[in-house]
Amino acid sequence: MKSKPVVMEHFSTVHTSFVVDFTFTNNITILMGDSGTGKTATFSFIRECMAVNPKILCLDNYDYQKDVKEIIRQAEGKLIVIDNADILLNDNTRKYISLDDRNQYLIIGRNPKNLFATKENLFELASEKVGEQTVFTIKPYI
Amino acid sequence: MITIFKNKKDIPLNKEYIELNDIFFNQNTATRLDGKAAKYIQLIDVSELISKYKIRSRFEDITLNTDQLSTGCKTVLNILYFPNKVFCLKECGNNALEILYGFEEGYVYSDYAMIPFNMERVKVQTSRGCKEIKDYEELKEWWENEE
Numbered sequence: 051m052k053s054k055p056v057v058m059e060h061f062s063t064v065h066t067s068f069v070v071d072f073t074f075t076n077n078i079t080i081l082m083g084d085s086g087t088g089k090t091a092t093f094s095f096i097r098e099c100m101a102v103n104p105k106i107l108c109l110d111n112y113d114y115q116k117d118v119k120e121i122i123r124q125a126e127g128k129l130i131v132i133d134n135a136d137i138l139l140n141d142n143t144r145k146y147i148s149l150d151d152r153n154q155y156l157i158i159g160r161n162p163k164n165l166f167a168t169k170e171n172l173f174e175l176a177s178e179k180v181g182e183q184t185v186f187t188i189k190p191y192i
Numbered sequence: 193m194i195t196i197f198k199n200k201k202d203i204p205l206n207k208e209y210i211e212l213n214d215i216f217f218n219q220n221t222a223t224r225l226d227g228k229a230a231k232y233i234q235l236i237d238v239s240e241l242i243s244k245y246k247i248r249s250r251f252e253d254i255t256l257n258t259d260q261l262s263t264g265c266k267t268v269l270n271i272l273y274f275p276n277k278v279f280c281l282k283e284c285g286n287n288a289l290e291i292l293y294g295f296e297e298g299y300v301y302s303d304y305a306m307i308p309f310n311m312e313r314v315k316v317q318t319s320r321g322c323k324e325i326k327d328y329e330e331l332k333e334w335w336e337n338e339e
Contacts, residue, residue: 085264086237
């Protein structure tokens with residue numbers, strides 16, 4: 051599904067020697083790919099930004115006991131970043147996300163079911179060593 | 193070979209099902225790691241097990257606690273060290289799946305197909321029984337059919 055990002059087209063942050071530099075082309079970005087590429091590490095760097103950036107809302111397996119759909123329903127104008135999405139999001143929540151035009155989503159998981167996703171929503175992480183830093187970006191998933 | 197469940201209700205009552213592989217690994221598997229884990233940590237996370245609780249990360253050669261392993265790698269190690277429990281397969285990347293499907297034993301669950309292209313043979317178990325499948329397409333069909 052092609053829809054423009056409603057909250058931000060670009061997100062960047064620095065965590066010591068790690069740089070996150072993401073450009074979003076869709077309102078729902080699904081970040082997938084092999085295990086061990088740094089997806090959860092990147093999530094932790096973004097989560098750190100929640101303390102200073104009110105537009106960021108992060109959810110992961112620590113929220114397993116919570117009503118994730120209700121948390122999302124109460125959010126507005128947020129980039130909602132969800133790690134462990136394949137176990138955290140049920141079909142009902144996925145359908146809600148697919149129709150939510152008040153928030154933007156970065157979903158870390160491999161199951162696009164009920165998100166009405168097309169290949170334009172699917173991305174993987176790329177990492178590049180630049181000097182002493184490692185820069186994480188996203189690229190279309192092949 | 194591994195055994196796959198596609199319905200939670202088909203998991204026998206005497207087998208514990210683990211959905212949160214990260215937490216199970218941190219609380220149980222991490223203390224059991226030994227030399228046999230090193231190969232899988234290298235293959236999946238491209239990291240080196242340098243002591244029982246430490247890895248050298250692929251990123252910047254930094255030393256990390258084993259709690260920083262990927263969920264896919266943790267899932268594979270959970271299955272390796274606890275072959276009688278059933279573990280959720282959903283957070284495994286293709287690189288982890290390729291290794292997991294070559295295991296001689298272990299139980300996994302997913303309600304949708306997660307199959308590496310190099311699969312050779314697995315057991316699938318439903319309430320109607322257990323059978324062996326040796327073909328990618330046949331396994332995909334089994335997973336996608338209602339029973």
